[in-house]
Amino acid sequence: MKLLGTGSSLPHLQVSNSDLAKFLDTGDEWIVPRTGIRTRHVISDENLEDLAADAAKKALEDAGLNVSDIDLLICSNVVNEYVTPSLSCVLAYKLGLACPCFDINCACPGFIYAMDMADSYFRSGKAGNVLIVCAEEPTRMVDWKDRSTCVLFGDGAGAAVFGKGDNLKGIRLSSEPAPDKICEYRKLLPTPYISKEENEVPMLMKGKDVFRFAVTTSVRDIHGILDEAGISIEDVDYFMIHQANLRIIDGIRERLGVTEEKFPVNIADHGNSSSASCPILLDECRRKGMFKEGDILVFSAFGAGLLSASAVLMC
Ligand code: ACO
Numbered sequence: 001m002k003l004l005g006t007g008s009s010l011p012h013l014q015v016s017n018s019d020l021a022k023f024l025d026t027g028d029e030w031i032v033p034r035t036g037i038r039t040r041h042v043i044s045d046e047n048l049e050d051l052a053a054d055a056a057k058k059a060l061e062d063a064g065l066n067v068s069d070i071d072l073l074i075c076s077n078v079v080n081e082y083v084t085p086s087l088s089c090v091l092a093y094k095l096g097l098a099c100p101c102f103d104i105n106c107a108c109p110g111f112i113y114a115m116d117m118a119d120s121y122f123r124s125g126k127a128g129n130v131l132i133v134c135a136e137e138p139t140r141m142v143d144w145k146d147r148s149t150c151v152l153f154g155d156g157a158g159a160a161v162f163g164k165g166d167n168l169k170g171i172r173l174s175s176e177p178a179p180d181k182i183c184e185y186r187k188l189l190p191t192p193y194i195s196k197e198e199n200e201v202p203m204l205m206k207g208k209d210v211f212r213f214a215v216t217t218s219v220r221d222i223h224g225i226l227d228e229a230g231i232s233i234e235d236v237d238y239f240m241i242h243q244a245n246l247r248i249i250d251g252i253r254e255r256l257g258v259t260e261e262k263f264p265v266n267i268a269d270h271g272n273s274s275s276a277s278c279p280i281l282l283d284e285c286r287r288k289g290m291f292k293e294g295d296i297l298v299f300s301a302f303g304a305g306l307l308s309a310s311a312v313l314m315c
Contacts, residue, residue: 001115001122002165003313004065004129006283007058008276009051010041010156014269017151026147036246040154040271042139048080049087051157052135053094058283059131059159070161071127073101074117076110076134076275078304079141091133107182108242108303109173110134110275111158112311115299116171118162133159136274141184143202152245154271158279169296169312170225175305176213181206182304214244214302215251221310222256222300229312233258235296236312238285242301243267243277252300264290274303291315 016039021027031037043051052075060067075088082090088101106113114132121127135157142150187200218241226233239262241249246267253263264285273280278299285291295315302308 001119001130001162002167003160003315004163005059005061005063005161006159006279006286007055007060007062008156008158008280008283009054009058010270010280011043011046011051013042013044014039015042020151024145024147024151026151031151034245034247035152036265036267037152037271038268040269041156043137043155048135048137048155048157049090049094051155052087052091052133052159055135055157055159056091056095056131056133059161063161065129065161067095067097069129070097070131071099072118072121072130073097073099074114074130074132075101075103076106076114076132077103078105078107078136078138078274080135080137087135106275106307107305108244108272108274108277109301109307109309111278112171112299112301112309113173113307115162115168115311116173116309119168119171122164128164130162131159132162132279133157134275134279136276138203138272138274141203146202148207149203149205152272154273156270156273156276156280158276158283160279160282167314169231169314170229171309171311172221172225173307173309174217174221175307176217178306181209181213181306210306211245211248213306213308214248215255217302217308218252218300218310219255221308222298225310225312226298231296231312236262236298237295238290238297239263240278240281240285240297240299242303243270243281244272244303275301277301
């Protein structure tokens with residue numbers, strides 16, 4: 001597969017750490033050194049599907065393709081206002097797409113999981129062009145009275161169009177199932193037969209465990225895929241790491257022994273936008289003209305599950 005175009009879309013409202021300090025006992029002095037986050041985009045009067053459609057249209061335009069050229073739409077999403085139909089169906093309706101479409105919920109590594117599925121469709125000859133849209137509103141998952149989680153997240157959508165090609169040089173998906181590390185429960189409607197107790201609980205996270213998992217799996221996966229692909233760390237042009245936390249990104253970079261210039265970051269003004277973070281970063285870097293043909297990008301992401309994934313993609 002080969003990257004043909006990218007797009008992204010962010011909510012207009014930006015909420016700074018000082019804005020949060022108006023209703024929470026927090027501020028720059030705690031949030032910045034621990035996370036690198038200064039401000040984040042937060043959904044207010046927008047709908048997630050509109051951000052997703054905006055990102056998708058920009059990616060199609062960048063790729064020079066029309067909706068009729070797309071054979072498959074994959075949406076990566078954890079939460080949105082619809083239970084059914086899937087976000088991909090809502091998005092397909094907005095875009096005027098009539099190809100097969102489905103959602104995946106793989107938390108933060110969703111973009112790389114979607115790339116892996118797209119690759120399978122290309123290999124089996126079932127698709128010529130695939131549109132991946134990662135649209136997330138994690139700010140609707142957290143308790144805004146819980147300063148240990150709500151300060152970490154931001155919303156947004158990132159999209160990428162892939163066509164046939166042999167630019168995917170390696171991909172690795174892995175899991176260490178531990179549902180209690182990052183979890184959220186929702187209550188379903190009652191029936192006459194439900195006797196079990198059900199709770200609605202906003203996102204709970206064991207931050208230190210997630211931190212350890214993120215750094216160790218990312219370093220392991222990156223070394224693994226590069227070894228398999230026969231590419232040395234020095235030959236990688238950019239490491240596109242899930243923007244969860246600057247300390248996690250720095251921890252990965254230091255363990256890999258790579259300089260800061262090869263680790264683009266946008267966490268300071270985005271926060272953690274779950275699976276949208278990698279494609280938003282990809283789009284922002286592409287639009288700045290950072291990549292040239294033949295550049296080697298390594299993606300790595302980790303999150304609830306616990307799931308992790310890495311990929312090597314040549315521009
Ligand atoms: N402002 C001020 N104080 C706070 C805040 C806040 N926003 N949040 C927590 N504190 C307090 C705590 O109450 C605690 O106080 P106490 O010692 O009096 O009890 C103190 O700060 C220290 O809290 P710790 O949890 O020990 O802080 P830590 O240094 O571990 O940092 C953090 C917490 C930033 C969440 C860290 O564990 C982390 O980055 N984990 C990774 C989380 C992550 O990135 N998750 C997302 C990845 S997966 C995904 O994308 C869904």
